[in-house]
Amino acid sequence: MKKRAILKPSREKSLLHRHPWIFSGAIDSLPEFEQGEILEVYSSSGQYLAQAYFHKDNSLAARALSFDRDLEDVVLNKHLDRAIELRKKVFCQKNYLFSH
Secondary structure (H helix, E strand, C coil), X not given: CCCEEEECCCCCHXXXXXCCEEEHHHEEECCCCCXXXXXXXXXXXXXXXXXXXXXXXXXXXXXXXXXXXXXXXXXXXXXXXXXXXXXXXXXXXXXXXXXC
């Protein structure tokens, strides 16, 4: 069983709308975890919401990586590929990389 983060009552709305940020004030309970560890996130009523990586001592405590139960390399690779392509478009179109 994966480690679970539990949100406070009525604090799951943003995740249900697929917003990836989880602020520390929304969290009711956390297990012991390493910086950057991926935890499953549940509502106070026990509803599965997402998988997110967590950081200690930060008001932006976690960022959702997947709203599916299965967090596979495929999902992570898809996110990384999109991020790389976006950066290529933004920086290469404006010749940012070559003008400095």
